[in-house]
Amino acid sequence: MKKHILFLLLPLALSCEKEIDIDYRETGRLYVAEATMTQTATNVRLTTTQSVNDDDNRSHAVDNATIVLTCKYYDWSDTLRYTRNGNYMSIANGEPGITYDLDIYVDGHHFASSSTMQEAPDVRSFRFVWMEMMGERLLYGDLRIQDDPDRSNYYFMHIYRNNVGYRWAVMKDEKDKGGELQQLFQCGSARDMEKGDSDALKEGDAIRIEVRAIDRASYDYLYSMQVMDNSGSNPIANFTGGCLGYFSAYNYVNLHHTFHRSEVEDE
Amino acid sequence: MPRPCLLLMALLPMLTIAQTDTTAVKERQLEEVVVRAGNAQRRVWGTQIGAEQIQVKELAAAPALFGEVDIMRSLQLLPGVKAESDASNSFQVRGGTAAQNTILYDRAPVYNVGHLAGLFSAFNDNALATATLYKGLVPAQYGGASSAVLDITGRTGRSDRWGGNASIGLLSAKASVEGPIVKDKLGLLFNVRRSYADMFLKMSNKYRDNSLYFFDTNLKLDWRMAERDRLCLSFFGSHDKTALADTDIRWSNMAGSLSWTHNFRGQSSSETTLLASSYQTDNDIRLLGISVSYLGHIRHAGLRQNFRLLRGRHELNAGGQTMITDVKSAEWTIISNHEKEQRRGWDNALWANWQYRPVQQLTLSAGLRLTSFTALGGPYYYDIDAEGNITWIHKRHKNRAVWTHYTWEPRLSLSWHPLEWMSVKAGYSRTSQNIHALTNQNSTTPFNRYTISTNLVKPELADQTSLGFFFMTTSQAYDFSLEGYYRHVDNVLDYRDGISFSSAIEIERLVLSGEGRGYGVELCARKNTGALTGWVSYTLSWSETRIPGINQGRWYDANNDRRHDINIVASYKVTPTWTLNATWVFNSGQAFTAPSAKYQIIDNYIYYYAERNGYRAPDYHRLDIGATWTKPIRRGRLTREWTFGIYNLYNRYNPYIIRFEDSQGTQAKQYSLFGIVPSVAFNLKF
Structure with missing residues (x-):
């Protein structure tokens, strides 16, 4: 009997999922930087956006950028070295409490962001x-x-x-x-x-x-990325100049x- | 996505009649300003364009879901009116959102009027007499909504003898009793309804910690004090609790009014109403040691006075209303952190609406409503910079004025029927709204946040113009209508990008303000007589929004924009005991946002959205059927009624949510809520 009664409630819990076809409208390519500075090194991956149906991210790597890391507190700067697949690196490591600036120059564009290194969690x-x-x-x-x-x-x-x-x-x-x-x-x-x-x-x-x-700036960017699913909006800008992505010293x-x-x- | 998660998503949006006469005076008032469904002549000759009245006893034209005749679902079948979603009892009118509507129950405002994922309306059909929907063009005595006003009149109990009914369906049961406490002097109507899905769930070890519960009650006392004086006490209360594992979602509505109607000599009258209402949300999440609670409320208490004066070809409605509004936009406790934002406003309105019929074929109606809304001190008010940071805090003593918004709202309508069988109507209306709702994905949920107009949030102001042509056959067996409208709304709020409802307690930090517009054409053909009755309606509409800071400041299709809506409603009386009915609904795809590109961040694909709401979901269509068997027994003293219904007969899985997933290349996945849902109910009237 219980089974029969519960059967009556089943429609409430029934749902269905299926894949649907969408004809995505393409947009012009935008630069994307994922820049991180840790207690051991600094890495930047620079790519461009890709089509929704394109799953090969490596072909969107950008290899002709000049990326400069600056520390005003100690008055130094370092140009990151290109390795491969859009990756640029430096052995510069972060010190808690110090703010670092990152500037990206590519194809006539200039993108800038900054971040402050934190203590270990x-x-x-x-x-x-x-x-x-x-x-x-x-x-x-x-x-x-x-x-x-x-x-x-x-x-x-x-x-x-x-x-x-x-x-x-x-x-x-x-x-x-x-x-x-x-x-x-x-x-x-x-x-x-x-x-x-x-x-x-x-x-x-x-x-x-x-x-x-x-x-805080990295948090605001990543938080906005976390809630974007609900609103169909893009994360807030972390770089100036229209570059997607973020720079975080952590x-x-x-x-x-x-x-x-x-x-x-x-x- | 696990099914419980989808069900929870569906339930969040939920966090959201008549057998005899109603108050005679109110009835007469309604007859003057609205068009009754099922009455072709009134539809063609009525003055007010964009007004639809539903007689609740006529709701049987639409199939009953779970045996419940549902006023809100029936409204959604009218031209120009749309359901908010598959699982919602809320409705949208002419491009407006559900949050831009005002729903009045015996003059008191109520909110989020759905039970159980929108399967049920919060209004028990046994308690209702009439409902009048003003689709944006409203007489001056109504206000407080930038989209539509739904004015529901509760039924009064029988004054001649005691009676009632009892009904049991698959998910709920209800009962009512009515009759004369003092014969021909004091009548009572009392209704209760309760779901028992929660009781079934308790029978199972597997589901016993879950709950799907709702309750509502209506009480109306009607005292005929003297030949010309009548006092009506009305109360409506509803409560919902949905508990899935450790998530409790609760909300409740209470609305009460005490109304004194005095008839002067002739047909003039006065109506004085004391009103109060409270909508409250209370949500708890307790998950593996994490405890979060979200509370909110909207409360009103006020006094309304309207005089209706009739002299010859003139009719004047004039009056005023004063009301205190208390809105708790949020109070949350997240682990050890407790925050609250609660504000009060003083809402005043004066109105005059003059109707004049210079010749039999022409009726003019002109009105003006003046409103003032004052945000009151006590809690803090702020100045906010472009990034949403607080730059200044305004502190005022409790109940001292912080900011007052004044609006003037002209209303104008004209009806000309040069021939008995046709009329032309036109209207213009400005309306304002001082309670603003913030919704995610445009659906009504108990997680919506509300705010009053403040120093930063201006009243929503809507201007609507409408033109319509109405025809009927000479026998009134058929009637047809064609209406067009254009609507513009200022000071529409939406969340900033990258913000959720819980990002900050100060609601002004979360929002941006802009404008909206909507335009469209509504066609309707009705068959009013014979065994087969019903209507076919078609709506062609556009709804757009522009908010600086969203979509690069360009106009974009609103979340609720869809181009075509078709409703076919039919009722066929096969025999005196059997009635069949069916409804077919077609909506072309609703606007939604899809990505135009993607990129990788932290090893995940992130979508890039180049335009807001630039894509269309698959079409929505559904066929519901029903059958009612009614038989009087015991010489007509009792009536038995069986109601059978099938919702979504051909089991189409319609789009509810579309999500993008990248586990194996980008996939757009459509999630649907309800497939075929059969129901049966038994009703006994005595």
């Missing part, structure tokens, strides 16, 4: 947890960070699955300053795993969790984990 733990929702087991990644109460902190957290970006999020500490901050990542469901969904985690997947302490910590379904905890 204090990462407490990471685990996978099952949660029940409407009869379905959902998998969550649960990350804990200890916040430093003496300053405003912003975090960028990135889960890599087999060295490929999988989930990411940004967080600021204003909601629980000095406390243990928590970030959850929804990682599919048990049903997705059983179906072999490509997005679902698989037994033995190598999981790396990178936690970066970033500055300290980071990595955690490593191997995914075993048997080790996932129940809430």
Whole structure:
């Protein structure tokens, strides 16, 4: 009887997904810079936008730019060296509290941004947890960070699955300053795993969790990227001159984990 | 996307009759200004263009979903009116948004009027008498909406004998009782309705922590104090709770009014109404130790006075309203952080609307509404720079004026029917709105944030012009209408790019202001008599927005823009006991934003959007059918009624959300909400 009664409720939970064809309208190419400065080096990847249906990012690398990193506090600058696939690098590393400027000159364009290096984050733990929702087991990644109460902190957290970006999020500490901050990542469901969904985690997947302490400007950019799905809008500009992307000087910590379904905890 | 997540997304937008006479005086008022559905002559001869009245007993023309005759879903079938989405009871009129409508229940404003993902309207059909929808062109005695006004009149109880009904459907049950507490003096009508999906869920270990619950009640007391005096007390309350695992979404509406109607000699009258209403949202998320709560409310308390004076060919409605509005745009507790923004405004209006019929074939109506809205001190007000940063804080003593906005709103309409079977109508109307809603993706949710007009947020001002031609056959068996309109709205708000509703407690920091416009043509053909009745309507429309800072400051199609809407509604009385009905709805693709390019950042593909709402979703269409079996028993003292319905008969999965995913190349994925949904209900009237 219970089954019959619940059957009556099924229409409420039914849904359907399908792929639809869209004739995308192309737009002119724009420059994209992903510039990072860590406690060990500085890297910039300069590319251009690609068509929505084009999945080869390497062919959009830009190799003719001049990229200059400047530190006004110590009065020095360094021109980054081009390596390959649009990558430029320097051994210049960041010092917490110091602001660095980045200038990109390419094909008559000039793009500029700046960022302030942060202290290393204090990462407490990471685990996978099952949660029940409407009869379905959902998998969550649960990350804990200890916040430093003496300053405003912003975090960028990135889960890599087999060295490929999988989930990411940004967080600021204003909601629980000095406390243990928590970030959850929804990682599919048990049903997705059983179906072999490509997005679902698989037994033995190598999981790396990178936690970066970033500055306010980087946070604003990445936060706007996080909410853009809902609004169909672009992230706010981090570079002047119309270049997409951002420049972030950050300290980071990595955690490593191997995914075993048997080790996932129940809430 | 896991189904619970999609269901949650669907439920967020939800965070959102008549058997006998209604108040006689109100009825007479309504007859003068609106056109009754099902009455061709009134549609053709009525003065006010863009007004549609629904007699709730006539709602049976549309199939009942889950056995419920639903006023909001029936409204969505009228020309120029659109459903907000598949899972929404909210409606959009002539390019406006649902948040730009005002819904009045016995004069008191109510908000987010859907239950259970929009499957049910918050209004129990047993409690309603009439509903009049003014599609932007409204007489001066109405205001507060930059798009449409829906004026719902609750039913009064029988004054001759006690009666009622009881009804049970798949997801809810309802009951009503009505009758004379004092015969021919004091009548009562009391309705309750409750869902029991939550009870079913509790039977299952798997679903017992989830809840899909709603409740609503209506009470109306009608006291005929004297031959010329009548006092009506009306109350409406509704409550919703949706709990999925550790997410609780709750909202409630309460609206009450006490109305004294006095009839002068002749047909003139006075109506004095004390009104109060409260819409409240209360949402909690508790997930693996994270605890977040979001609260908000809109409250009104006020007094309204309207005089209706009739002399010869002249009719004058004049009056005023004063109302305190209290809006909590947000109060949230996120772990240990607690923030709140709550403001009050004093809303005043004076109006006069004069209607004159110089000759039988011509009616003129001219009105003026003056409004003042004062933001009151106590909480802080701000100055904001171009980036949304606070540059100055204004502190005022509690209830001292911070800023007052004055608006004058002329209204004009003309109806000319040179021949008995045809008329030409034209109208112009300016309306203003001082409660502003901020929505993500243009849908009504309990996570919407609201603000009053402040020193920074100006009143929305809408100007609409309309022209229409109306015809009927001499027997009034058929009637036809063709209406065109142009609408322009100033001071429309939208979120800045890169901002979400919870980015800052100070709502002015989140928004940008711009303008909107809409234009279109509405056609409708109705069959009014015979076994087969119904209508076919077609709407061709455009709706656009321009906000500096969004889409490079260029005009773009509004989120709710779609070009073609077709509704076919038919009811066929097969026998005295059996009635069949069907509705077919077709909407051409709704505007949405798709990427024009992509790029890689942090190992993820990020989409680049070159234009806002530049693409079209797949077309939406759906066929609903229903059958009603009605049989009087016990010499007509009881009536049994079975109602069968199938929503989305051919099980088409219509677009609800379109998302872009890049796990194996870029894929555009369409998520749909409801497939075929059968229903049955039993109703007993006594």
